[in-house]
Amino acid sequence: MYKKHIxxxxxxxxxxxxxxxxALIAWLARSRWARFxxxxxxxxxxxxxxxxxxxxxxxxxxxxxxxxxVGGGVAILLWPGLVLLAxxxxxxxxxxxxxxxxxxTQLVAAGMVAAGAVYPDFxxxxxxxxxxxxxxxxxxxxxxxxSDGLAGGMALxxxxxxxxxxxxxxxxxxxxxxxxxxxxxxxFLIFNFHPARIFMGDAGAVPLGFLAAALGVIGWERxxxxxxxxxxxxxxxxVDSTVTLARRALRRERIWEAxxxxxxxxxxxxxxxxxxxxxxxxxxxxxxxxxxxAALASSPATQASxxxxxxxxxxxxxxxxxxxxxxxxxxxxx
Numbered sequence: 633m634y635k636k637h638i639x640x641x642x643x644x645x646x647x648x649x650x651x652x653x654x655a656l657i658a659w660l661a662r663s664r665w666a667r668f669x670x671x672x673x674x675x676x677x678x679x680x681x682x683x684x685x686x687x688x689x690x691x692x693x694x695x696x697x698x699x700x701x702v703g704g705g706v707a708i709l710l711w712p713g714l715v716l717l718a719x720x721x722x723x724x725x726x727x728x729x730x731x732x733x734x735x736x737t738q739l740v741a742a743g744m745v746a747a748g749a750v751y752p753d754f755x756x757x758x759x760x761x762x763x764x765x766x767x768x769x770x771x772x773x774x775x776x777x778x779s780d781g782l783a784g785g786m787a788l789x790x791x792x793x794x795x796x797x798x799x800x801x802x803x804x805x806x807x808x809x810x811x812x813x814x815x816x817x818x819x820f821l822i823f824n825f826h827p828a829r830i831f832m833g834d835a836g837a838v839p840l841g842f843l844a845a846a847l848g849v850i851g852w853e854r855x856x857x858x859x860x861x862x863x864x865x866x867x868x869x870x871v872d873s874t875v876t877l878a879r880r881a882l883r884r885e886r887i888w889e890a891x892x893x894x895x896x897x898x899x900x901x902x903x904x905x906x907x908x909x910x911x912x913x914x915x916x917x918x919x920x921x922x923x924x925x926a927a928l929a930s931s932p933a934t935q936a937s938x939x940x941x942x943x944x945x946x947x948x949x950x951x952x953x954x955x956x957x958x959x960x961x962x963x964x965x966x
Contacts, residue, residue: 642808645701649694649812653819657690661823661830683828685725687820688836691787692718694816695843702808709748710846713741714839717770721834735767738838742766745846749853766845769866772873773841774834779896780826781910786869786917787817787840793865793921794847797928801856810847813840826906857928860939864924868916871946872896895953902960916949 661684695714699707720737723729745766746759777783795810820836823829832840848862863870872895880893892901899909920942927938 642702642805645698645808646811646815648701649698650815650819652697653690653694653816654822655690656693657687657820657823657830660684660686660689683831685831685833686722686835687824687830688718688725688832688834688839689722691813691816691820691832691836692839694819695813695839698809698812698816702805702812704805706806706809706847706850709745709850710843713744713842713846717741717839717842718835721838725833725835738767738770738842739763741842742770742846745850749846749850753853762845762849766842766849769845769870770838770841772869772877773844774837775873775877776869776894776896777832777837778894779900779909780828780906781821781824782896782913783832783837783840784817784821784824785910785914786866787844788814788821789914789917789921790814790844790866791817791847793925794851794862796925797861798851798856803854803856806851806854806856813843826910828906858935860935861924861928864927864939864942865921867920867942867946868913871950875950895950898953898957898960902956 665686692714699711703710716737720729720734724734742763743759746762750762751759773783773786776786791810791814795807795814798804798810799807817840820830820832824831844862844866848866851857852859852862876894880891885891892898896909896913899912900906904912923938923942927935930938
């Protein structure tokens with residue numbers, strides 16, 4: 633039903649995506665056009681000087697090249713929603729867009745994929761869950777894009793593991809699409825690792841979150857991996873953002889407003905800095921990806937044990953950061 637083999641020139645797609653993303657981001661980082669989309673520091677920021685936030689355009693260029701060369705039917709499914717998200721998100725980077733319009737755009741983009749990939753096989757209920765989950769993933773990825781090298785690193789590791797599993801499943805075109813997204817993210821990281829010269833902005837973060845959810849579900853629907861695999865691979869972002877936003881909601885705070893309560897933000901503020909926080913997060917991303925990769929070939933009991941171990945590990949890490957933050961806050965108040 634699906635294309636399994638590639639022609640020789642397609643194997644170079646990730647390299648082309650990397651080169652295109654690198655070239656555009658390098659130009660954007662030093663071009664006068666960068667001034668049209670600047671991220672100005674505020675009381676919720678973790679940086680001190682204005683930084684261009686147009687790097688997501690380079691990532692999108694790399695993704696577009698991959699969609700054209702190896703995307704096939706998946707690209708046709710994703711492209712309308714991806715373009716819609718990219719356009720509205722970039723306008724938001726430049727001049728701001730009402731939160732209601734942004735949310736509606738994300739729901740529509742997710743609905744386009746659900747209509748073609750989820751509803752025909754799983755019905756209305758599953759399609760609704762997919763739309764809400766994909767919208768949440770697009771937003772949480774944007775929430776987590778607040779420290780140098782963090783969001784780009786999650787894209788690099790997350791889509792790399794998607795690609796590895798798809799390749800072993802024989803879906804070489806699907807694997808190359810994911811490898812190309814990872815390659816575009818790697819090009820972005822060259823300019824975004826601390827000290828960052830450019831940010832990806834909403835135009836990069838929102839589409840990447842959308843793709844993480846959509847490609848994860850499509851891979852599950854095509855039996856490349858189990859349902860829990862995308863959750864575990866992208867769990868460093870999913871857990872941090874979901875737990876933080878849930879706690880803010882319980883405190884009756886406005887969860888849609890920018891803040892500095894994420895665990896990664898606390899680590900930066902406690903003295904870890906952008907570099908060490910990113911490296912620690914990379915270790916967590918790599919560990920989660922490797923655990924998910926290894927568990928795929930294991931028995932159901934072993935898979936359940938890996939998931940339980942991940943939950944316990946996250947609970948332990950969250951408790952450790954919470955306690956360290958309380959001590960830090962007490963010293964700062966004193």
